[in-house]
Amino acid sequence: MSTLPLRPGLAGETPYGAPELDVPARLNVNENPYPPSQAVIDDIAEAVRAAAARLNRYPDREFPALREALADYLAVESGVRLPWQQLWAANGSNEVMLHILQAFGGPGRVCLSFTPTYSMYPEYARDTLTEYVALERRQDFTLDVEAVRAAIATHHPAVILLASPNNPTGTALGPEELHAVLDAARGCGPTGHDGAPTDAVVVVDEAYGEFRRPGVPSALELLAGHPHLAVSRTMSKAFGMAGLRLGYLAASRQLIDALRVVRLPYHLSAVSQAAALAALAHRDELMSQVARLRDERDATVAWLREQGHTAVESDANFVLFGPFEDRQAIFESLLERGVLVRVVGPDGYLRVCMGTPSQMEAFRCALTAVTRP
Numbered sequence: 569m570s571t572l573p574l575r576p577g578l579a580g581e582t583p584y585g586a587p588e589l590d591v592p593a594r595l596n597v598n599e600n601p602y603p604p605s606q607a608v609i610d611d612i613a614e615a616v617r618a619a620a621a622r623l624n625r626y627p628d629r630e631f632p633a634l635r636e637a638l639a640d641y642l643a644v645e646s647g648v649r650l651p652w653q654q655l656w657a658a659n660g661s662n663e664v665m666l667h668i669l670q671a672f673g674g675p676g677r678v679c680l681s682f683t684p685t686y687s688m689y690p691e692y693a694r695d696t697l698t699e700y701v702a703l704e705r706r707q708d709f710t711l712d713v714e715a716v717r718a719a720i721a722t723h724h725p726a727v728i729l730l731a732s733p734n735n736p737t738g739t740a741l742g743p744e745e746l747h748a749v750l751d752a753a754r755g756c757g758p759t760g761h762d763g764a765p766t767d768a769v770v771v772v773d774e775a776y777g778e779f780r781r782p783g784v785p786s787a788l789e790l791l792a793g794h795p796h797l798a799v800s801r802t803m804s805k806a807f808g809m810a811g812l813r814l815g816y817l818a819a820s821r822q823l824i825d826a827l828r829v830v831r832l833p834y835h836l837s838a839v840s841q842a843a844a845l846a847a848l849a850h851r852d853e854l855m856s857q858v859a860r861l862r863d864e865r866d867a868t869v870a871w872l873r874e875q876g877h878t879a880v881e882s883d884a885n886f887v888l889f890g891p892f893e894d895r896q897a898i899f900e901s902l903l904e905r906g907v908l909v910r911v912v913g914p915d916g917y918l919r920v921c922m923g924t925p926s927q928m929e930a931f932r933c934a935l936t937a938v939t940r941p
């Protein structure tokens with residue numbers, strides 16, 4: 569054993585990650601339960617085969633073809649048409665958001681977020697030596713806009729991270745909340761290198777954006793008037809491509825150009841680029857499961873309520889439910905019955921992600937057995 573000079577902030581830290589267990593109903597990491605069809609598999613395999621012939625060369629550093637395909641997808645999904653230069657991509661939206669913190673965070677700077685929320689946010693801050701400040705959401709998981717304004721004025725955050733729909737609550741931000749944060753962020757970031765005030769960067773993390781209910785707007789619609797807004801998306805959830813590791817972000821060119829400075833050269837492999845392009849060509853088919861998963865989610869909320877549980881109305885592909893006196897015991901009993909959920913969120917609550925109809929049936933049977941012995 570050697571004594572290694574571990575950075576002080578890392579002492580006692582453990583690697584992030586939910587249990588990876590091989591059980592019939594893996595409903596714990598918000599994946600899409602439907603594997604790609606044979607046609608998608610074949611096209612991805614063919615694209616990777618073609619890319620393999622050029623693997624002696626580094627990949628395209630700026631990947632305009634993939635950024636264009638992502639822009640096309642967003643235009644169809646959200647009705648917002650952007651030039652490819654306003655798109656960025658990396659290995660999962662985790663890496664995209666790390667790029668944001670690398671470009672705008674750092675020592676002496678603050679990242680502001682609102683709990684309960686995605687548990688990787690403090691890690692992006694830790695890894696970039698950025699101070700993480702978390703403000704509690706209200707009881708119903710909405711933002712207390714006055715408290716948010718006050719926190720922004722006090723901390724002058726460089727980055728504000730807002731997941732919408734939020735993980736683990738499933739709740740989406742309303743347009744008033746979003747406008748209030750964007751307005752409060754103006755001129756309230758840290759002092760710039762020229763001594764002038766800056767606008768805090770507001771990241772709306774829409775990893776689950778495609779699952780939002782009709783009438784819930786996407787923050788993409790606000791990009792035009794807000795150069796300090798970044799909207800993060802991923803192919804891991806609705807698109808059913810978690811194994812691909814492809815996340816992306818839409819923002820002003822000025823913001824994207826800052827991310828291009830901090831990315832590692834050739835960060836997106838030629839294999840990832842080829843596979844993502846091939847998958848995007850099948851967007852209609854891959855997205856066709858989204859409506860099914862939304863219906864499953866609404867039915868699950870209704871069923872949980874019928875059973876006497878509290879279930880939070882969700883715009884994502886998962887539902888937060890409870891409360892249980894001993895949620896760990898419920899988690900373990902479900903696991904014994906082959907159903908893996910997540911112990912996360914407020915005390916007493918569990919999160920279940922939408923699976924196939926048979927997996928959801930297994931969840932319902934297991935929960936009934938466990939809560940009414």
Ligand SMILES: Cc1ncc(COP(=O)(O)O)c(C=O)c1O
Pocket residue numbers: 597598659660661662663686731734735773775801802803804810813814815
């Ligand atoms: C809110 C939120 N953002 C981002 C991510 C990361 O997604 P990925 O890195 O797979 O794109 C997740 C994953 O669970 C998430 O819940």
